[in-house]
Amino acid sequence: MAKASKTAERKASKWELRLYIAGNTAKSVTALANLKKYCEEHMEGQYTIEVVDLLMHPQLAAGDQILAVPTLVRKVPVPIRKIIGDLSNEEKVLVGLNIRPIKK
């Protein structure tokens, strides 16, 4: 099973995720909550989440080409993927992050 193999390879974090938000808006909060939920469900222990508040660090927006907030950026594994929005659609998020849904 996928989960088993992943657990076996548990080294450092396999997924490095970065969530860009702009202040504590409803959308940001929802997005962060959603993200945490999915990560715990699908890649427990193999991920790191970095939350960047652009209001505090506006200079970071250019680096990842952030336009919309909230934006979730998958830094590792490459290629970089971006998911924008409040991450309310789980399937899309998982496809976006290239995580196979466990159902299969």
Place this chain on the structure above:
Amino acid sequence: MPSKTKAASPVKKTLPKTPTGVQGLDEITGGGLPTGRPTLVCGAAGCGKTLLAIEFIVRGATEYGEPGVFIAFEEKADELATNVASLGFDLAKLQKDGLLRVDHVYIDKSEIEETGEYDLDGLFIRLAYAIDSIGAKRVVLDTIENLFSGLSNEAILRAELRRLFGWLKGKGVTAVITGEKGEGTLTRQGLEEYVSDCVILLDHRVINQISTRLLRIVKYRGSVHGTNEYPFLIDEDGISVLPITSLLLNADVSSQRISSGIPALDEMLGGKGFFRGSSILVSGTAGTGKTSIAAVFANETCKRKERCIYFAFEESPQQIVRNMFSIGIDLRPHIDKGLLEMHAARPTLNGLEMHLVAIHKHVKRFKPRTVILDPVTNLVTVGSISEVKSMLIRLIDFLQAEQITVMFTALSLNTAVNEQTDEGVSSLVDAWLLVRDLEANGERNRGLYIMKSRGMKHSNQVREFVINDSGIKLVDVYLGPEGVLTGSAREAQQLSEVTGEVLRSHAINRKDVEIQRKRNVLEAKIASLQEEFESVQDELNKAYVEENIRREIAQKDRNQLIQARYSKNTGNGKGK
């Protein structure tokens, strides 16, 4: 109510404007773009939107000391820098000096997934960061629609775009947003033009294979502006817009007169020549010497140590110099001295407007007193007559404002029909010389008329116009008993008159001799009569003297006789 309207005219608080630094655009907009408000620049691909935007930023930074932010959605910062380097814009240096910030916003649909609600705060934050980091007064977003190709939730985008315009206004920056032209609307989304305070539409038209760029101010809230389509062009100095200026016709006029270089022509023009700053049209059919008249005029200008620019649309400068040398006009020294500049270009090189701008530029740089265009009719190959006319109106206006005398030559193809409508410019010009063929007796001669010459006395005579090795001369047309004679007919008439003269003087001579002879004869006669008279007188004298002598002698004899008788009688008489 009149009194109320009168009272209700307070001091107008005009909209503050930010000069773009783009040549001509500030004239049309009456000072520039609305300060602190967004302006939309829209148009199809390749019409110069990005260039206008970058010029707005760069000129703002270099000429007005206003830092600017350029958000590029299409090109990368270094690509942009390379693209505008040819215009002499050094983006890297401006960025180093803190006058410019270029931010490339890149959206790749393939790496973006959308789920749920989002907004464009990221963009706003980047923008705000860029603006605040250099204290920017000017912002360009080029091209905002790229957002729509990268993101799919149109509802959000439209709302965010609207918010962006409001946000920019709130930020107090003068923004230029570029947008692609849509089908039937100014922009693809049909949104930006409504939320912008000023909309500038750029267009690029190709008519008869000649391209013309046009600019139009579609709207400008709170300001008057030129509403026409203004041609503009992009060259090594960036964008130049050409407003049809001075529709007011209030240019200064000079009453100074300048010679045409042909003394007899000056004589026809009230003895002094043309007005300075006037426009002169020389029209005529092919081969009537229009270019020669123009070259003589150029030559005369340079002789006065004034500058002259000669725009040739038919011949190359070398060709003109060579050809004019053959009639004794040497233009070469003037060119060497820098008094004369010649610019030759085929009309089809570019559109009319490009020509106009090229002329503008040369004139602005060289500051001539005289400009010659030879021939303007060739420009018709790149535009309709009305376009050429409008171009020439603008040219004349421009030159008159600068007090530059301009001479056009125009080829009339069909003298009979076209005489009054030479490219429609004849009504614009101040003086109109018509050179035409006078065909008679199996030969062709040139005749020159002054069709009109505003503000001066001018001759109504047709003058014959002769080009020979030593230049151009005007000969009085010979009015013989059979009418106007030109060319060989004139010469023949002149010759026959000379012959008559000779014959007549010969005849007079003969008569003189005869009279002399007669006089001699008479004088001889008089002399002989005198002789005769003298001899008769002598004869008479002789008789008279003889008579006297005889009388004397007789007297003496008688006395002697008396004496003698007396003495006899004394002896005898006493005795009786």
